[in-house]
Amino acid sequence: MNRKGKGYIYIFTIILISLLAIFFYFIYSYISNTSYINLNRVEKIQSKYAAESVLNIKISENNFNEELGNFIFSDEEYINLNCEFKPNDTEVKNLELRRRDYSNKKGIDVDLVELNTDVKYKNSIAGAKIMANYINKIYKEKDGVLNSGRVNKDDLEKIKNSFKDNNWSKGEIKALNLDGDFIYGTERGKKFIFEEVEVYDENLREKVKKRNPLYLLDNVDVIVQNSGTLNIETDIRNQILLINNKVLFNDNAISGIIILNNNAEVFNNCKLEGYLINLYDKNSGINVKYKPKVFEKFGSVLPEYIKFQPNSLNYYDIEDNT
DSSP states (O other): OOHHHHHHHHHHHHHHHHHHHHHHHHHHHHHHHHHHHHHHHHHHHHHHHHHHHHHHHHHHSTTHHHHHHHHHTSSOSEEEOOOSOOOTTEEEEEEEEEEOOEEOTTSOEEOOEEEEEEEEETTEEEEEEEEEEEEOGGGOOTTSEEEGGGSOHHHHHHHHHHHHHOOOOOTTOOEEEEESOEEEEEETTEEEEEEEEEEEETTTTEEEEEEEEEEEOTTOOEEEEEESEEEEOSOEEEEEEEESSEEEOSSEEEEEEEEEOTTOEEESOEEEEEEEEETTOOOOOEEEEEOTTHHHHHGGGSTTOEEEEEEEEEEEEOOOOO
């Protein structure tokens, strides 16, 4: 082969090698980019799971419901929270609780709260939020009566014990505990708890019954009748009446909340505007008209009135501007 032919072969070989190099470069570049994109996609998905995990960890903390309750009964629109634990390789950039109350198309107020977080997982940032109702559904019975049939069997004993162990004096709410036989009545336009005693009448020369006013009820919000008999002779306005023994109504008009415990005995009828809590299914003769407004004052003292009840979980992407 002459020198000219060898030159063509040499040039052709160089061109072929160059084309093969370009081809393999594009193959390598494509594979690298695809791998990078796939890695990014996987990491982005994992970042969303990390955000969800942060929310679930927060909800499971022992003090979360207390934080939620304090927030609901405050005037704040949102609060920032801390998380005790977090998933590996995760930085919690933001965690907050925010009110999202609204009125639906029927004009009914809907209680709603949003728990959301922004996290950075490795090199990816993502967010997640849970929307939840915060007023326990057991206090929303439209007939105004909460009985054992409205509570999950697994939770019934827990709820009953919560009412037994509850501290009814909280914040500005004042409670009066009664042990003995008393009368709920009026004197000179004021409401009192009276005690009836026997005294000797000099004129009649015999013992007669006399009423002594023991407790002025102007600033009493909750009456806890532990034992004995309570005879209600007048109307009751915006109070909680917790009955553990015998109560005598006289067709009284009552606004507020009546709670019947296991040993409660109710005599005669009454008309209640508010809410009746009858977890022991007592035959009460109490006619109830549901008035949810009573919870605006007394929700803070009712066991498990505030309860986080999720109804949706959503993710959202966040741009990393760092």
